[in-house]
Amino acid sequence: MVVGSAWVGTACAASLDASLLPRIQGATFEVVAAKPDKDPLTYEKPLPLELLDYQDRTDKYFSIGTAFAIGKNRYVTAGHVLMAGLDSLWGQPSLRDAKGNVYAIDKIEKFDLRRDLVVFSLVKDPAPEPLEINTSPVMNQEVYAVGNALGTGVVIRDGLYTSDTPEQEQGQWKWMRFSAAASPGNSGGPLLDKDGKVIGVVLMKSANENLNYALQMKEVLDAPEKNAVIDSRLSYRLDIFDTTLSNSFKGTFPLPQTLPDFFASYTKLFNAYVETQLKDILAKDADRVFPRGEGSDRLLYNEVWSNMLPRMIVRSNTGEWFLQSNTTKRQSLSNNGYLDVSMAQSKFVMHLRRPDNTPVANFYTDPVVLGDLLAKSGLFARTVGPEHVRITSLGKPISDTVHVDGWKRRWQVRTWTLPYDDTKIIVYCLPLPDGYAMSMVFASAGGAYDSAADLRAITDFMTVEYDGSLAQWAEFLKNTSLLPDAIKDVHLDVTYQKSLSLRTPRFNVAFTPDLLGIEPDSQLSMPLGMLPDHGKVIWGPVGLHYNPRRSESNYLVIYRNVKPPASLDESYASYWDKLINRRHPYESQAYAADGNTKIAAPKLAGDVGKDTVVYTAFFTMGGTQPQDKMKTQLDLLLKGLQVNEH
CATH class of the missing domain: 3.30.160 (Double Stranded RNA Binding Domain)
Structure with missing residues (x-):
């Protein structure tokens, strides 16, 4: 039977005295939330709303549950129905009667989250005749679940009160189990006995069987008045x-x-x-949380920080920390822009390469530009009936702040909304020379704080390589407000076609076109990672990769190596021994690899026996090259490389 329209009799409902129906109808309400008046989103085409059911496209409210009257300006619903309005983009919940009148909630009188109940008053009470209450229901009797079934209006469905079951944690009270059909919109509605008296509040639908849950009215009446x-x-x-x-x-x-x-x-x-x-x-087990504990050493003393896509540092079930690797999908943008997308557990991790025609000044400072680029990648779509309509602009974010993580990196934190879905998009954005490293999550509006707190904590466990052309680096380094401390200490001096000099607190490198070409589109990648440093761990540059052009086979690589602790396996000690004793491939002898010719040598600040830090210098040329030519290039590289730490 649908309350508020024609009352169509059924055999089940016929046993409920027809004289009770007007009272039940008058005392039972939909819990609704207003649909947003304005949509900040832009779509690829007008939304085909005609594909929606008439009620969906014409109703100005979302229907989220059921409530009922038990006294003068005294109403009951499920606690979780009320909490659907917490921070909701749909506004605060209200009650709607069978005639379509909407009543705002005034005061919360009782609230018990564990029992899932709330008692409240209305700002303007329609004063319906309240439902009578029965606090001593008889088991195995016919009962009626009254509620807003799936948002289609209030209906009555029959079944049996079959059993009681203790609440799951400590058995402090008993849930009623009943077989009357219940849908998600039934939550908060009354469970009636054969006399039309309310015996319980419908709360949950059973996941595996048609035995649903209700809270006995005695629990509602006995709930404290003065405290939530x-x-x-x-x-x-x-x-x-x-x-x-x-x-x-x-x-x-x-x-x-x-x-x-x-x-x-x-x-x-x-x-x-x-x-x-x-x-x-x-x-919890703080001495084993990265970068502390022996489980961190394998990661700290490995050459692992060269990754263009942000990667999460995670711990295996054996206690070892490692960089999580995920499948990546690239979404192309115009003008050489692209978005690499991967999933890390429940989070999106992304690398956005700024399109060449997007000005740097707007890219880093105007969040609308970033939101539009994310949308143009095809990440977001709205489902309308059978169609998926792409969102082409997210509009302005509702918040734009900065978070400084434990490594002193400055993440821009932007939050956009999808009002139609009561969802927030939370994005942590780390500025890079060529764009952004990002982590992103879709969160229900009410759960956004929890999700944002997770993303905030995980920034301390994210790593990414800083990469870009020399022109991009020059523009990036001017934006000092974006830079982490470790990058502020990096100085890059470039005169195209003449010289390049890079100075960091730990190493310097300088060269001329005699070594490699120096052009605006030459690529400089700087791995930044967690560096063991005389008993502590810091974040900073661990070397560089330089390529005159991405398509060229000629390039150089410089990388920092630290003497491994004795706790690591023999392979680490063997590798260190190769470095300091200049054994292959670090003996300045050219060798073939992957169709190229490579040559490498270590570089120390002082004596082999005293240094705990060694830098390796690699030079690569395409094809087969003679030893004397490779050695000449390596000597130029080593001459321009200065190590400032021991």
Whole structure:
């Protein structure tokens, strides 16, 4: 039977006295949220809204649940129905009656998150005749679930009150189990006995069988009046390791409160809980969290920091930390721009190469430019009926801040919205010479703080190579407000076709076109990683790759190597021995590799016996080249390379 339209009788509902139906109809309401008035998004074409059902395209509200009256200006719904309005892009929940009248919620009178109940009043009470209450229902009797089934209006469906089952954590109360059909929109609606009296609040649909859950009305009536009660067991984890915390989110705050004040009080408690969980999970086995502990050494003493796509540092189940590798998909943009996209656990990780026709001044400072480039890559689409309509612009973000991670890198944090889906897009953007390294997540509006906190924590476990043309590097280094401390200490002096000089706190390199060409489009890649440094770990340049043009086979590579600890296996000691004793391939002898000719040698600051840091210099030329030519080029490279650390 549909409340608010023709009441179509059924055999099941016929046993419910027809004289009760107007009272049930008047006391039962949809819980609704207003559809956004404005859409910040731009689409590739007009949305084909005609493909939607009439009700979907004409209704100005989203239907999210059911509520009912139990007294004078006293209404009940499920706690999770009310909480759907927390930070929602759809606005705060309201009640709608069968005639389409909408009533704003006034004050929250009772709230128990664990029992999933809320009692509240309305700003303007329509004063329906409330439902009578039965606190002693009889098992195995016929019952009626009344609710907003799948957003199509309030319906009544019959079944049996079959059993009670203890609540899952401590058995402090019993859930009612019933066989009357229930859909997601039924949440918060009344469960009635054969006399039309409310015996429970419909809460959950069973996942595996048609036995659904309700909270007995006695629990609603006995709930405290003056305090909101929060006691919910939640699990918490980060994508970097398999550690999981299972704790209870607990707290109270005074009632009654207006709905905005209630949400503010809840948000304050929940956000503090998230921060506590984040702190605790990183403190758990803190001596084994990267870069601490022997499980970090294999990563710290390996040449692993040359990666164009951002990669997450994660811990295996054996306790070893490594760089996670993922399948990458490239989305091409105009004017040599592109977006490389990969998934790292539940997060997107991306590298955006700035299109050549996008001015640097706008690219780094105007988030609309970034959002439009992400949209043009085809990442976002809105489903309307059977069609997927591409979003071509995200508009202005609702927030644009900066986060400085533990390595002093400055991430731009932008949040955009998809109002039609009540979703936020949270993006952490690390400026690079050629564009951005990014991590991104889609989060429900109400869960955005939790998701953003995860992304914030994971920035300390992200690594990416700084890459770009010499022209891009020159523009990038001018934007000092974007630069991490380690890059601010890098000085690049270039005179095209004449000289290049790169100075860092740990090494310098300089050369002329006698070694390699120096042009605006010559490519300079600087791996930046976590550097063991005399008992501590810092973040900074670990070398460079230089190529006159990406298509050329001639290039140079410089890389920092640190004496490995004795705890690592023999392969590390053997590699170190090769370096300091100049054994192959570090003996300045040309050799063939992959159709090219290579030559390499170590470079130290002082004595072999005292140094714990050795830089390796590689020079590569295409095809087969003679030893004397390769040695001449290597000598030029070594002459211009200065090591400033021991």
